[in-house]
Amino acid sequence: MSNIFRELLKKIGSGVHTGENLTRQESEVATEAILRQEATPAQIGAFLIAHRIKRPTPEELAGILDAYDRLGPKIDVANLPFEKPVTVIGTxxxxxxxxxxxxxxxxxxLATAGVPVVMHGGDRMPTKYGIPLVEIWQKLGVDFTSLSFPQVRQLLKKTGLGFIYLPKHFPQAxxxxxxxDQIGKRPPFATAELIWSPCEGKVHLVAGFVHPPTEERFxxxxxxxxxxxxxxxxGLEGSCDLACSRTAIIGLGQPTDPPRFERLLLNPRDYDFSSKDVPLESTDQAIEQMRSVLQAxxxxxxxxxxxxxxxxxxxCGVCEDLKTGFALAEAMLVQGKVxxxxxxxxxxxxxELAVN
Incomplete structure (x- = not known):
């Protein structure tokens, strides 16, 4: 496999004049060799940085995700007892x-309103080593790191919320x-992860981004x-969080026939919201802010x-317009439902942990 991988590496790493893009199938083969670590460490590092410099094409991103589908965990959403599609959050x-x-x-x-949500991620990791979602959930009293994959699936079915924890549920990734850490840059896999769905079946996928070319690839x-x-x-720091300090740039992929893409520019000041994002001072400060919100x-x-x-x-289709959505969100918080x-x-x- 390392010899096959070498040819794919040569293809993307030959520079501006002689380099080529991978086909979707070639990208899948390369990604699977990396995830299985059938390529050598030198080859993997070289591939990741070469692909980062070249920038992945949509076909290559699709191939990466094909390999993720083949090797990663998948929740069958067709068997879940929800009226709304599962929303997959990519941050x-x-x-x-x-x-x-x-x-x-x-x-x-969303879960309170009957919209099931699946998140995914791991612990603190390069290049930013920021606060990961799983750590926030732990401090809020939900330890997704200890749940097996069947337990996550069961929790999603019962409560409408699930989290795929990479070290436990997708160790290859x-x-x-x-x-x-060693290459010092986010590899193209970090882009693909934003639009990875660890679900089998129809979903509503939400992906954050920073640079417009990334959204174009999506x-x-x-x-x-x-x-x-x-x-x-x-969103804020490439997440799915709408900023309060500026007009939100949002893309809406609509599952119509034929499918269409719409642009939404959403200014929080048009709805009398604060124009300030809350700066992160510490993990404890962030958790204190979240608990205050939950306690209204x-x-x-x-x-x-x-x-x-x-x-x-x-x-997600719970409300007919934005004003109703804002009013409902506030009411659910004030009434203690969230x-x-x-x-x-x-x-x-x-x-679930006690049973096993």
Whole structure:
């Protein structure tokens, strides 16, 4: 396999004049060789940095995701008892370091409203070593790191919330973390992970991005993969969190016949929300802000929580318009329903661990 891989490496690493893009099938073969570590460490490192410099094509991203499908965990969403499609949240695995994330609260709001959500990621990792989602969930009382894959699937079925934890559920992907550190840059796999769905069946995929060319690749890659219901967000630090400090640039992939793409520019000031994002000072500060929101206590993060929660309630089909979504998100927080959902998830996750 290392000899086959060498030819694929030569193809993408030969420079501007003689280098070539991989086909979707070649990209899948290369990715599988990397995930299985059938290529040598030198080859893997060279491939990741060469591919980073070249930039992946939509066909290559589709091939990477084909390999992820072949080797990674898959939840069959067709057998889940939900009226709404599962929303898969794709955020950078290297976490947050500048702004307090609101993603966990958004997912709790959605789950409370009957929209199932699946997240995925690992521990702190390069290049940013920011706060990962799984660590936030632990401090909120839900330890996804200890759940087996069947337990995650069961928790999703019971509560509408699940988390694929790479070290436990997809160790081949987790084993690439040292390479990320050694090359000092996010490899193309980090881009593919934003639009990876660890689910089998129709989903609503949400992906954060920073640079417009990344979103353009998403628009081509996702339909190749049969995903036409998706949302792209130029979010805080590449996450799916809408910023309060600027107009949100959002892409709406609509599963119509034929599928279409629409652009939405959403200014929080048009709806009287704060124009400030909450800076991240420490993990404890972030958790304190989230707990204040869940307890409906006045805090800096409240506007961001309502703004994001209301938008996603509308986007996921719970509400007919944005204003109704914002009002519903606020009502669920004030009435304690979101806090109750967190308590339910924490209790059931602990029960799942106790059984096994």
């Amino acid at each position: 950078p695995y290297d976490g947050r370091s500048r702004t307090v994330p609101v993603t966990p609260i958004t997912t709790l709001i 987790h084993d690439l973390v040292p390479y990320r 628009q081509e890659t996702l339909p190749m993969r049969g995903i036409n219901y998706y949302t792209t967000v130029k 206590q006045p805090c800096e993060l409240m506007d961001a929580a309502i703004f994001n929660g209301g938008f996603y309630l509308w986007r 806090a109750e959902k967190l308590k339910e998830i924490s209790t059931l996750s602990s029960e």
